Amino acid sequence: xxxxxxxxxNIGLLLILPWWIGFGVFKLYPFVSSLIYSFNDYNLFHSASxxxxxxxxKILGDKLIMKAFVQTFKYAFITVPLELSFxxxxxxxxxxxxxxxxxxRTAYYIPSILGGSVSIAVLWRFLFKAEGxxxxxxxxxxxxxxxxxxxxxxxxxxIVLLRIWQFGSPxxxxxxxxxxxxxxLYEAASIDGAGKLRQLFNITIPLITPVIFYNFVTQLCNKFxxxxxxxxxxxxxxxxxxxxxxxxxxxxxxxxxxxGMASAIAWLLFLIIMxxxxxxxxxxxxxxxxxxxxxx
Amino acid sequence: MTREIRxxxxxVFRYAILLFVGIIMVYPLFWMVGASFMTNSQIFSSxxxxxxxxxxxxxxxxxxxxxxxxxLYFMINTFKFVIPKVIFTVLSATVTAYGFARFNxxxxxxxxxxxxxxxxxxxxxxxxxxxxLFDQLGWLDSYLPxxxxxxxxxxxxxxxxxxxxxxxxxxxxxxxxxxxxxxxMQRLWYIIVPMLKPTIAxxxxxxxxxxxxxxxxxxxxxxxxxxxxxxxxxxxxMDADVGFEWNRVLAMxxxxxxxxxxVFFAAQDSFVDGIAAGGVKG
Numbered sequence: 001x002x003x004x005x006x007x008x009x010n011i012g013l014l015l016i017l018p019w020w021i022g023f024g025v026f027k028l029y030p031f032v033s034s035l036i037y038s039f040n041d042y043n044l045f046h047s048a049s050x051x052x053x054x055x056x057x058k059i060l061g062d063k064l065i066m067k068a069f070v071q072t073f074k075y076a077f078i079t080v081p082l083e084l085s086f087x088x089x090x091x092x093x094x095x096x097x098x099x100x101x102x103x104x105r106t107a108y109y110i111p112s113i114l115g116g117s118v119s120i121a122v123l124w125r126f127l128f129k130a131e132g133x134x135x136x137x138x139x140x141x142x143x144x145x146x147x148x149x150x151x152x153x154x155x156x157x158x159i160v161l162l163r164i165w166q167f168g169s170p171x172x173x174x175x176x177x178x179x180x181x182x183x184x185l186y187e188a189a190s191i192d193g194a195g196k197l198r199q200l201f202n203i204t205i206p207l208i209t210p211v212i213f214y215n216f217v218t219q220l221c222n223k224f225x226x227x228x229x230x231x232x233x234x235x236x237x238x239x240x241x242x243x244x245x246x247x248x249x250x251x252x253x254x255x256x257x258x259x260g261m262a263s264a265i266a267w268l269l270f271l272i273i274m275x276x277x278x279x280x281x282x283x284x285x286x287x288x289x290x291x292x293x294x295x296x
Numbered sequence: 297m298t299r300e301i302r303x304x305x306x307x308v309f310r311y312a313i314l315l316f317v318g319i320i321m322v323y324p325l326f327w328m329v330g331a332s333f334m335t336n337s338q339i340f341s342s343x344x345x346x347x348x349x350x351x352x353x354x355x356x357x358x359x360x361x362x363x364x365x366x367x368l369y370f371m372i373n374t375f376k377f378v379i380p381k382v383i384f385t386v387l388s389a390t391v392t393a394y395g396f397a398r399f400n401x402x403x404x405x406x407x408x409x410x411x412x413x414x415x416x417x418x419x420x421x422x423x424x425x426x427x428x429l430f431d432q433l434g435w436l437d438s439y440l441p442x443x444x445x446x447x448x449x450x451x452x453x454x455x456x457x458x459x460x461x462x463x464x465x466x467x468x469x470x471x472x473x474x475x476x477x478x479x480x481m482q483r484l485w486y487i488i489v490p491m492l493k494p495t496i497a498x499x500x501x502x503x504x505x506x507x508x509x510x511x512x513x514x515x516x517x518x519x520x521x522x523x524x525x526x527x528x529x530x531x532x533x534m535d536a537d538v539g540f541e542w543n544r545v546l547a548m549x550x551x552x553x554x555x556x557x558x559v560f561f562a563a564q565d566s567f568v569d570g571i572a573a574g575g576v577k578g
Contacts, residue, residue: 011480012399016407019392019455022448027414030425037424044428090317093310106564107318110325113560113567116509118530119549123328125534126546131340133327140343165321172571225420228511232531246420253424254516262424270421277416 034263042260055264064240065248065265071156072245072269076223079160084215087167091174092200105172112168120162121232125149128158149234152241159229159242170215177211178204209288217280224273245269332547339542354543358551362529365522367551374525377439377514378507381446385503386496388449393458394484398470414452427516441517442510446503454499457570461495462488498570501563508556526552 038055042048059065090108094101114120127133128148135145148154181204189199205212227246230236236243236251245265253262323345330345332354338347361367395401396408430441449455470483478486489496514525524532530552534545560567 010401012395012401012404015395015399016392018388018447019411019449019452020407022388022445022450023410023414025429026426026445026448026450027417027422030422030429031417033425033428034421090314093313096307096310098310098314104314104318105568107322109568110557110560111321113505114509114553114556116506116511117553117556118511118527118534119553122530122534122545122549123324126331126339126542127324127327129340133324133343136340136343165324169571172568176571221416221418225418232511232534249420249423250512250516253427259424259428263421266421266424270418273418274416 035267037260037263038267039264040260042258042263044257044259048260051260055261056268058261059264059268064243067240068243068245068248069268069272071241071243072224072226075156075160075226075244076220079163079223080216080219082160083164083167083219084170084212086164087171087215088174088212090167091171091178092204094171094175095178105175108171109168112166115162115166115168116228118228118232121228124158124162124233128154150238152237152239155234155238156241158233159226162229162233163223163226170219173211173215174208177208181207206289210290213280213284213288217277220276220280221273224269224276328546328550332543332550334543336542339546351543354541354547355551357541357544358548362521362533367526367529367548370524370526370529371552371555373523374508374527377442377525378504380439380443381507382500382503384443384446385449385451385454386500388447389451389454389458389499390489390492390496391484392449392455393462394488396455396459397462398467398488411452411455415456423512423516430517436517437519437523439518439523442507442513451503454503457499458492458495461492465491494566494569497563498566501559501566502570504559505556 037048039050039052040048041051041054094104098104111120129135130145130147130150132148134148139145146154148158185203185207186199189203194202225246226244227250230242230244230247231250234242236247246269249262249266249269252258252265327345330347331339333350333352334347335349335351335353342348359367361369396404396411426441427436430436433440435441435444465488469487473483473487509527511527511531514528518524518528521529521532530545530548533548
């Protein structure tokens with residue numbers, strides 16, 4: 001092998017080397033160490049001592065921690081389906097020959113682009129105050145004011161609504177996918193006498209299942225790690241109804257500096273997310289339709 | 297009912313839904329703008345968003361900031377890590393994607409699988425050990441923990457986006473350039489980068505938004521008020537406000553999202569294309 005081919009063989013490796021270094025230092029090393037921490041009783045200001053599964057046993061025996069896991073499940077499995085069906089519904093309507101698609105798309109997308117910011121969390125707290133805008137509008141329709149943030153069910157729904165309001169990115173993805181469905185299929189179906197609704201369920205939805213799958217996986221991963229909403233808007237309360245797992249990790253790690261415990265909780269969450277993702281990937285062959293060998 | 301009428305009814309119905317949803321989506325934002333000009337007593341007394349006797353007091357007090365540091369000061373703090381982060385992300389993601397998309401090397405398949413798997417690696421498992429690592433490096437209370445990982449293509453999503461795009465570009469031009477004696481970096485700079493412009497733009501835009509909205513990063517790593525980015529400062533002011541100066545908090549929140557809004561409106565189509573491309577291909 002002469003010098004030129006040797007160089008040619010390795011230049012690609014050289015180009016991606018920085019990424020490998022970053023991966024090792026900022027991803028792999030932390031990933032492995034958090035697993036190790038999770039088997040230790042490790043407070044940042046004391047030395048660590050190995051306690052095996054001690055942290056995990058404590059988690060399973062702790063009602064408050066288990067409540068955080070239950071609330072997180074509830075939160076993710078309520079928010080994601082609502083958000084995605086709403087996103088799909090709006091994308092479906094926008095896909096008809098609508099004048100001003102761009103205008104509507106923008107209006108629907110702005111909340112998503114600003115969604116992660118603290119400003120929006122501030123706004124949300126104002127909207128759902130007992131004397132806030134939501135109750136004022138409800139009052140116009142004769143609905144009695146509801147203490148959203150002071151009630152555990154209410155506070156939970158305030159966060160859910162905040163995220164449903166930000167359905168913009170999955171909607172944009174759905175819209176792009178709907179545009180990709182060939183018009184001939186619809187024409188053929190109308191000739192065969194299929195109505196709009198049947199076309200939707202028998203053509204459109206099956207053809208965009210890859211995108212539904214993609215949105216579902218990514219949104220579920222996001223929602224299981226929800227932090228900003230509960231941290232800023234409801235501060236985990238009332239009665240810990242919005243203390244989701246990430247918030248618990250944060251409190252353990254950066255308020256009480258129990259790094260071992262925080263890592264164990266994070267790892268448990270990680271295992272749950274991975275299991276769900278794996279289940280979804282396996283379930284793909286029963287409901288996700290790939291038009292050619294292009295599928296993953 | 298004839299077809300014609302039915303079609304018209306459907307159309308009217310569709311617009312009605314779109315309009316109704318649109319109002320729900322945007323009204324809170326309009327209200328926020330209006331309310332920031334209202335007096336505190338008016339904010340919670342009317343549903344409308346047009347202030348009765350507009351006042352700038354919220355803006356004046358909000359801009360004053362905290363102990364001599366104006367709101368602008370905190371916004372500049374945000375840019376101090378957002379701008380380097382955007383630049384480094386674009387550079388490192390492009391180079392890494394170039395390596396993946398245009399060269400063959402041992403372990404490429406394995407590297408790519410690792411790259412893809414990091415897309416699914418939840419940040420929540422990494423927070424604690426990363427904090428300890430940055431503590432040991434002496435980087436706490438600086439912007440380094442926010443900036444340095446981006447030098448190493450830390451946000452793999454962008455690498456993936458670039459790879460997907462590069463795969464769609466024919467290699468002929470580069471091959472011709474190679475024959476003409478263009479080196480690897482010259483080809484990257486003179487041929488790849490110009491063609492990648494749209495993707496590079498959407499990488500930069502998304503990273504700008506994500507980095508400026510990032511809350512947890514600065515919350516964990518930065519703990520001196522003088523170094524707070526605007527997001528953390530906002531949250532501090534909100535908590536300190538026990539209940540009177542509502543227009544001030546709203547005005548501050550609004551000023552804080554102006555840069556993001558300006559960037560969004562300047563480059564809307566790039567955003568939408570970026571999301572659609574990433575999603576459909578991903």
